[in-house]
Amino acid sequence: xxxxxxxxxxDPHSYSNINExxxxxxxxxxxxxxxxxxxxxxxxxxMSDSKANTAIFDINGQVIQKITIGKKGxxxxxxxxxxxxxxxxxxxxxxxVSIPRGTxxxxxxxxxxxxxxALEWIEAENTASGxxxxxxxxxxxxxxxxxxxxxxSPSNRFTYDATLHVPKGLMALMSAENPKYKSxxxxxxxEMNLPIPSYLIAITVGDISYKALDKQCGVYAESPxxxxxxxxxxxxxxxxxxxxxxxxxxxxxxxxVIVQHKSFPFGGMENPMLTFINPSIVAxxxxxxxxxxxxxxxxxxGNLVTNESWNDFWLNEGFTVYIEHRIxxxxxxxxxxxxxxxxxxxxLVQELKSIASSSHPEDSRLYLSLKGRNPDDGxxxxxxxxxxxxxxxxxxxxxxxxxxxxxxxxxxxxxxKTIRTEIFHTFLNKKLLYPNNIEFNxxxxxxxxxxxxxxxxxxxxxxxLMRDYADQTNRGDDIFAQVERYRWVKIKGKNKKRKExxxxxxDIKNFNTQEWQTxxxxxxxxxxxxxxxxxxxxxHFSEANDELKFEWFLLNIKKENRSIRSKLRVFLIExxxxxxxxxxxxxxxxxxxxxxxxxxxxxEAKGGYHSVSRNSxxxxxx
Ligand SMILES: [Zn+2]
Numbered sequence: 028x029x030x031x032x033x034x035x036x037x038d039p040h041s042y043s044n045i046n047e048x049x050x051x052x053x054x055x056x057x058x059x060x061x062x063x064x065x066x067x068x069x070x071x072x073x074m075s076d077s078k079a080n081t082a083i084f085d086i087n088g089q090v091i092q093k094i095t096i097g098k099k100g101x102x103x104x105x106x107x108x109x110x111x112x113x114x115x116x117x118x119x120x121x122x123x124v125s126i127p128r129g130t131x132x133x134x135x136x137x138x139x140x141x142x143x144x145a146l147e148w149i150e151a152e153n154t155a156s157g158x159x160x161x162x163x164x165x166x167x168x169x170x171x172x173x174x175x176x177x178x179x180s181p182s183n184r185f186t187y188d189a190t191l192h193v194p195k196g197l198m199a200l201m202s203a204e205n206p207k208y209k210s211x212x213x214x215x216x217x218e219m220n221l222p223i224p225s226y227l228i229a230i231t232v233g234d235i236s237y238k239a240l241d242k243q244c245g246v247y248a249e250s251p252x253x254x255x256x257x258x259x260x261x262x263x264x265x266x267x268x269x270x271x272x273x274x275x276x277x278x279x280x281x282x283x284v285i286v287q288h289k290s291f292p293f294g295g296m297e298n299p300m301l302t303f304i305n306p307s308i309v310a311x312x313x314x315x316x317x318x319x320x321x322x323x324x325x326x327x328x329g330n331l332v333t334n335e336s337w338n339d340f341w342l343n344e345g346f347t348v349y350i351e352h353r354i355x356x357x358x359x360x361x362x363x364x365x366x367x368x369x370x371x372x373x374x375l376v377q378e379l380k381s382i383a384s385s386s387h388p389e390d391s392r393l394y395l396s397l398k399g400r401n402p403d404d405g406x407x408x409x410x411x412x413x414x415x416x417x418x419x420x421x422x423x424x425x426x427x428x429x430x431x432x433x434x435x436x437x438x439x440x441x442x443x444k445t446i447r448t449e450i451f452h453t454f455l456n457k458k459l460l461y462p463n464n465i466e467f468n469x470x471x472x473x474x475x476x477x478x479x480x481x482x483x484x485x486x487x488x489x490x491x492l493m494r495d496y497a498d499q500t501n502r503g504d505d506i507f508a509q510v511e512r513y514r515w516v517k518i519k520g521k522n523k524k525r526k527e528x529x530x531x532x533x534d535i536k537n538f539n540t541q542e543w544q545t546x547x548x549x550x551x552x553x554x555x556x557x558x559x560x561x562x563x564x565x566x567h568f569s570e571a572n573d574e575l576k577f578e579w580f581l582l583n584i585k586k587e588n589r590s591i592r593s594k595l596r597v598f599l600i601e602x603x604x605x606x607x608x609x610x611x612x613x614x615x616x617x618x619x620x621x622x623x624x625x626x627x628x629x630x631e632a633k634g635g636y637h638s639v640s641r642n643s644x645x646x647x648x649x
Contacts, residue, residue: 032083032110032121035180038336039398040169042085042110042121043178048077050178055189059199059232061160064148067138070175071099078128084135085172085179087119088142094124095134102134117401119172135176144638145170149288153635154233155249159197161233161288163303165296165639167226168337168402177225182335182445184222191215191230198235200247200285202227202298207237207245219299221279222443224333229298231285240264248286252306256286259309259316262358266320269357274327274350274435278442282326284319290603292639294318297325297347305604307573314540315574317355317367324350327438335447337402341393342446345414346434352415366487366541368419373548375412379477382407391476393417394448403639416482417472423483425465433459448473490545493538497549500562507533507565535566540574547578556588569594577607584614584621592624600632605640612644622648 035041043049050072057068074082091109095102110121124133139146149161164174172179191199195213198206203217219228231247238257239245241264246256263284271277284302286309295318296303302322308315328346348371356364382391387404389396393414395405422430436458437451452469460467471479496506509532515524535543547568550559559582563569568579569591576598583591599608615625626648633641 032123034118034398037182038180040118040337040402041178041180042083042118043180043183044079044081044083045178045180045183047079048082049075049183050185051075052185053175053177053187053228055175055187055191057189058192059162059194061148061162061194064141064146065139066146066174068136070135070137070177072133072135072177074131074133076129080126080128082124082126082130082133083178084122084124084176085119085169086122086137086176087116087170087173088144089137089139089173089176091122091176092136092138094136096126096130096132097134098132099134102132105133115401118169122176137176139174143173144642145173147288147290147637149233149290154288155251156234159234161231161249163231163233163287163291164229165292165303165637166228166298167296168406169226170639171225171228174230175225175228179225180336181224181226181333184224184333184443184445186222187217187219187228189217191217191232193232196234197232198247200231200235200301202229202301204281205247205283205301221299223299223330224445227297227299227330229296229301229303231287231301231303233288235285237283243267244282244284246284246286247301252286252309255311256284256304256309259311259313260284260319262313262316263319263323265358266323266354269354270323270327270350273353273357273431274438277326278331279326282323284322288603289601290635290637290640292603292605292637294604294606295322297322297329299326299330307602307604307607310540310572310574312540312572314572317351320354320358321347321351324348324354331438331443332441333445335445337397337405338395339447340395340402340405341410341414341417342448342451344410345393345412345417348411348415349418350434352419362487362489363539363541365485366490366539368415368485369487369490370541370544371408371412372416372485375408375416375478378408379413382409383477388476391478392474394473403643413472413478416478419485420472420479420481420483421459421467424467425459425463429459429463489538489542493542493545494549497546497551500546500558501549501551501554503558505561507562540572543568543571543575544578547575547582550582552582552585554586556583556586556590559583559586559588560590573598573602573604573607577611580611581614584611587618587621596628599628600635603636603640605643608636608640609643609647612647616647 032042036046052073054071057066094105094107096105097103106125108123112120145164147163151160154161193199193213198209199215201217203219235247236250236253237247244263248256279300281300284304286306287303289306291305294305308318324347329343334340334342352364379391391409397405499506509530511528512531513526513528516527517524568575580595615621
């Protein structure tokens with residue numbers, strides 16, 4: 028059946044009629060079947076008081092079996108129609124249920140299919156242990172509707188509970204209070220008693236173990252990864268302390284982290300009580316833990332105070348990057364936080380250039396206009412880094428003390444609510460700018476393209492040194508060559524010293540990931556490929572952590588240095604993180620010979636990518 032339904036008034040990416048009737052509590056009962064990669068069950072919605080005679084939900088890819096009205100056990104079947112799919116099939120379909128006025132309970136019986144893009148089902152042979160299959164979901168931005176029929180708009184918050192039936196031997200986890208041991212029967216019950224937006228409902232099932240970091244937090248992972256991850260994330264309890272000191276109490280009770288399957292498309296996802304983390308973050312030297320600080324920061328910005336629609340995405344991410352840097356500064360000092368900041372600024376400037384010459388130059392505004400487009404288009408460094416620079420520039424203007432007080436008040440005032448840019452603007456004027464007689468070009472930051480001229484500059488001294496090293500390399504010098512140096516040594520039994528020569532070589536370990544990243548980024552494309560190969564022989568960038576591998580491969584692709592192909596191929600197959608693989612495929616496609624090779628690798632690798640990465644990369648080959 029088809030029917031034409033308009034998108035919601037509040038949210039251009041949902042068909043739901045949340046302004047008339049909305050879910051207050053969701054209760055899931057699902058059977059997870061790995062053999063046919065399907066979930067079967069029921070989503071029971073407890074609705075707000077309303078006089079509406081229809082309730083509209085979002086679905087995308089599920090088969091709806093029946094819909095009933097009434098409490099469990101006293102249910103009556105209801106009529107429903109499924110509306111047309113939008114032309115780009117981004118939004119999915121509206122599910123329109125006819126209900127008598129005052130209906131409290133709507134129960135949707137359904138099953139998922141292979142078109143349910145949130146879910147990644149992984150065969151046993153592709154897991155870390157190789158013994159049991161694995162499943163995880165990625166809900167943001169609008170994929171929760173692909174595994175649960177619901178009103179999929181961040182502007183509605185609701186509580187949920189879930190009962191999951193999974194094969195014996197597997198542990199199930201959700202964005203809720205979680206088990207620490209496997210259930211012998213494979214039945215798990217979850218409660219999330221604080222209201223959250225739909226994109227934060229998340230699930231993972233697999234051969235997972237748990238280890239505590241302290242009373243409040245710990246790490247879940249497949250066994251081969253667990254101890255490494257615990258070591259890598261040992262500073263997490265201190266990060267929580269720092270964030271609470273700055274922005275008030277952590278609201279969610281426990282904070283645990285799960286190291287996800289390698290196909291996970293993002294660095295992390297801030298699912299409440301259970302952050303999902305990409306295994307690439309477990310670098311072995313703690314060099315990428317700012318991602319943990321970032322996901323933790325979302326416990327305030329995003330999860331406690333949520334963007335009302337995806338046009339206001341910067342309110343989630345700009346605040347989160349700002350807080351991430353503050354946490355990093357508290358734990359590791361200003362120099363490291365400045366380093367992160369300068370690196371991200373570089374990425375922002377690159378992205379602003381490419382947005383300015385794209386078909387949507389308006390995407391460089393903080394307040395976005397994504398109606399009719401995939402909300403993932405708004406996931407650029409504009410929301411993250413321009414957003415953070417807005418807050419940093421504001422901080423530099425009003426002073427840190429006032430800024431901290433304001434941000435803390437903001438979270439307190441809007442906790443468990445959703446907010447849009449305009450409302451934030453009013454709050455900012457009333458609480459910070461007017462009382463302190465401060466003029467600030469807020470409109471320019473929110474509603475105009477590009478980076479305003481008053482944006483502050485943050486520089487790291489150590490990165491300056493790395494640019495110097497890059498300059499030397501660009502001039503043809505070998506910075507890794509042994510050099511002869513002299514020192515004075517005492518002559519035995521005498522009061523005299525003599526000059527002694529020794530050989531010294533730059534030690535790779537003296538610089539961190541972000542510093543080498545800056546070195547690679549500043550290498551010129553005029554360097555010949557033999558020199559690049561020599562550098563790699565000493566520095567081993569092509570075998571370093573994923574962040575450095577990525578930078579190294581990108582440079583070598585631009586140089587058309589095909590000696591890296593076998594290592595690059597392995598990286599593209601083994602890594603699912605979109606931040607790395609999408610730019611690499613893009614760079615390969617700029618050259619027709621490399622494009623053919625890249626297509627072959629993609630065909631081999633795509634079965635192992637989550638839909639979020641797979642769909643973005645497919646578009647590169649179109
Ligand atoms: Zn984030």
